[in-house]
Amino acid sequence: MRGGSISSRPSDPIKPLFLRGPSPTLRVILAVVCALGLIIADHRFDHLERVRSLLSVLAYPLHLAVNVPAALVRATRDRLTDAAQLRAMTTALGRENLLLKARLQQFESLEAENMRLRDLLGSSFNIGERVLIAEILAVDLTPSRQQVMVNKGASSGVFVGQPVLDANAVMGQVIRTNPFSSVVLLITDSDHSLPVEVNRNGLRAIAAGSGVGQGLELLFIPKNADVREGDLLVTSGMGERFPRGYPVARVTTVRQDPDNPFTTVLAEPTARLDRSREVLLVWTLDPQMQQKALTGAESSEDATP
Incomplete structure (x- = not known):
């Protein structure tokens, strides 16, 4: 220290504990080995079934959340389609009902006419004359x-x-x-x-x-x-x-x-x-x-x- 001044020096950076980690190639090899080991363990011994079930339970809300927009779109489309179909079916059924009622009136008239004709024919047989x-x-x-x-x-x-x-x-x-x-x-x-x-x-x-x-x-x-x-x-x-x-x-x-x-x-x-x-x-x-x-x-x- 000179002239009553304290000179400041930049602090030294913190040195890492590990100056050098595994190389990327080694990391890939390790990942592949772990993956193969997990596949063999799951396929041969079913050791990951519980883990898979737990993960599926945790992921179920995510599936629901993702499917909500699509479900809403389908429900809205189906509702609109059903309403249009119901209106068309109601109109068609109304027309068919009206037509059937008109035909029923004709059938009732024909039935009454047949009864009258049967009465007339029966009367003609009783008369025994040309009629x-x-x-x-x-x-x-x-x-x-x-x-x-x-x-x-x-x-x-x-x-x-x-x-x-x-x-x-x-x-x-x-x-x-x-x-x-x-x-x-x-x-x-x-x-x-x-x-x-x-x-x-x-x-x-x-x-x-x-x-x-x-x-x-x-x-x-x-x-x-x-x-x-x-x-x-x-x-x-x-x-x-x-x-x-x-x-x-x-x-x-x-x-x-x-x-x-x-x-x-x-x-x-x-x-x-x-x-x-x-x-x-x-x-x-x-x-x-x-x-x-x-x-x-x-x-x-x-x-x-």
Whole structure:
């Protein structure tokens, strides 16, 4: 130390304990030997199974963390896809349901029509006459007119005055024919009258249409006549228009009025005049009368022997 000053010298660096380590080549050889030894020990003696299990348990949370984004993406995509598919399936099922409901309505209508046709065919077998099934095209049921139009006409052999029935009873008679259609006057029309008899005792009467609703009235019934409510009226065969024994109506009212010299007898037709869809056209007249009905009145020359 000179001039009262202390000279500073840089401190010496710390010397390492090992001035020289193993070379890199030796380190690689040692690592390879250790790896081979571990592989042989694991393959031959399964000494590392526990270590592997422990490491897999420790690494499981890492696998979960790594797979979370991919799982979220897949879940979102599947949810969107499922929602779109569900909407498409719901729309398709709604349309299919609507179509099936429409078809079901048609099937119900066809079933009802088949039942009506079976009833008509059964009635035709009971009648034992030549019959033709026709379908009602138009209905005119007003207080002044009780008529229907059917889809069979002169081309099918239908003639004026031909009896018309449904599956239950007499409906009316043909009053006008066209080539492919005919007009039927119902028994409830005010211009229609029909010879009938009480099925219980054979009492004859004339059943006239009331023109209102579906009622019939028996004309000129004496007060001492044996007519009761519930009696069945059938065709009497008089007038050569309807054969005997066809059901017509059932008596609903028998009333004695002091001011009326006759008994008021009202009856309800047994035919379903307001519900029938198909009717029976019946051939009951003999061929000569049918030909006369079809061609009109015979000429005087044809009438001459």
